[in-house]
Amino acid sequence: MTKGGNNSLGRVYISNNFVNKGLVTAELSHYYLFKTAKRSSIYFPRWFDEGLAIYLGHSGSTAHLTRPEQLKNLLNDQHYSKNLTRWNGITGQLRWMREIKTSGYVTNIYTHSYFAVRFLIDKYGLEKLQTLIYETKTNPSFENAFQKIYGFSTNEFSVSFLNSAQPYIQQ
Numbered sequence: 193m194t195k196g197g198n199n200s201l202g203r204v205y206i207s208n209n210f211v212n213k214g215l216v217t218a219e220l221s222h223y224y225l226f227k228t229a230k231r232s233s234i235y236f237p238r239w240f241d242e243g244l245a246i247y248l249g250h251s252g253s254t255a256h257l258t259r260p261e262q263l264k265n266l267l268n269d270q271h272y273s274k275n276l277t278r279w280n281g282i283t284g285q286l287r288w289m290r291e292i293k294t295s296g297y298v299t300n301i302y303t304h305s306y307f308a309v310r311f312l313i314d315k316y317g318l319e320k321l322q323t324l325i326y327e328t329k330t331n332p333s334f335e336n337a338f339q340k341i342y343g344f345s346t347n348e349f350s351v352s353f354l355n356s357a358q359p360y361i362q363q
Contacts, residue, residue: 217249229328236334237346238279238288238301243309244321246302257302264361266300267354276308276350280335307360311353316342 222245226233233241250258266272279288279301291297313321324341331337338346 213249213252215249215253217251218245218254219249221245221248225325228325231328234282234285235328237276237281238284239276239305239308240334242288242302243305243307246306247309247313250306254302257299258306259303260361262299262303263307263357266297266304267357267361269297269300272297272300274304274350274354275347276304276353277347279305280346307357308350308353311356311360312349315356 222233222241225236225241225244229235246254246257256262267274278284288301291301309321320341324337327337327341328334331340335346338349342349344352
């Protein structure tokens with residue numbers, strides 16, 4: 193790794209120049225999510241997987257992704273797609289990788305994901321999120337698991353989050 197971290201093939205990789213508490217926690221979050229659910233990264237929408245990782249590792253090199261002013265910037269950006277379902281499935285994985293490689297909206301997508309997961313936890317509780325993770329072990333799709341636990345689709349959640357983001361900006 194030349195920069196940052198990665199989790200693949202059951203291993204965590206972190207660049208020597210970027211080792212810090214936030215990045216280590218974020219990469220371990222990916223590892224344990226996949227191990228707990230017994231699923232590959234493709235099963236989880238990138239917004240959920242990355243948002244949870246940043247939520248848990250919100251210090252060090254990941255701290256800049258948790259700033260309210262960054263959320264305000266992305267909400268005001270007319271060119272940035274704000275629909276979380278954009279990151280679902282294999283197509284979402286490919287879009288995410290393209291964004292990372294082109295550096296187009298890297299900060300936006302991580303910040304958006306962080307605040308979406310934070311909203312999910314703030315509004316519905318950490319226990320419900322844990323229940324979702326355990327549900328993913330047996331449910332054939334993340335969307336179905338999410339809908340079973342929360343009672344609404346990830347698309348409906350995306351809209352709800354955007355409509356409720358204002359308090360996070362005013363912190």
